[in-house]
Amino acid sequence: MARLDNCIAMMDEGIGRMREVIPHLPAEQVTLCRLMVMVGARLDDGLGEQIRQHQLNHSEFLTLVMLHSRPDGSSTPGELCEFTSQGSTNMTRIGNALVKRGLISRGASVEDRRCVLMRITAAGRRFVQKLLPPMFPRVEAMFAGFSATDRRQLSRLLRKLARNLDQLDADDAS
Template sequence: MNSFLPTEQRLAITCRLYPAFPREPAVLVRLIKHIYKRVHDDANAMLKPWGINHPEYNILMMMYGTEGFTLNPSQLADAAGEKSANITRLTNELCDKALIERTADAEDRRKVTLTLTAKGVALIEKFLPDVCALLEQETASLQSREMVQLERLLKKFLTQLDNQTDQG
């Protein structure tokens, strides 16, 4: 059974009860939410043997994809799409696991730098084959051109959301 079918049925009822309800935008937003939850759950299951969860993985990968493996907390929050309070909690957990280290700026001790440790880099490089396999599995039904088109459309959608935030 299509896991999205109950949502579509609820949307049909909503549209019948409130004809002005915008079905297509609601479907898109709900599909994104369902996809996010599934991707998040699948990633958590895959990452569990490595001793990390999906939000920690995102933090590690944002740092791994940065020259020098170093970011400050606000850069990391922006890159990972996390609130600053959540970044503090996540980076504390990753520091406790010795996967990243926190250092104070020599000139201004209020400024903090976060850097992947050698242990963090080694862990990432161990789980990356599993991550690659999961990503390939999750997108297996899409052709390359469809992935390019979906990427373009999602970026367009994100730009619209960013524009709304900038205006509001």
């Protein structure tokens, strides 16, 4: 796989040439877009590899960790769909996979019996708690050389970007 650094250099050159052909190209913003997508995807790939070693795919992992981090360790498929950006079809499949491995249980909700409750099991919790710590060194290494201010800035800017994206989606919808 190409180093990110090369891809970025290639992009910088490409955008440099593009702006000569397309006069009103917002070069700085386009660059930031591409950086976000490239770096975000690569970051995800690296972690995905660690996850795959545990026979989990990305969505299954996310769903499981999501449940683990809920106050009561449970949620409904609909809610999980929303926060993992999955379709309901896929959520059903994810549920099947996790239930089969004994990491979660699934049953009708007591309050609203048409809801299904997915709940992490004790085995599921153990699994997550064993799975996560080995990922920490990599996560920390990603931000090596980032000062406390750098981290705060990045967090601030990403959250700001997120708000703008929400706004754009809202505009699209209306």
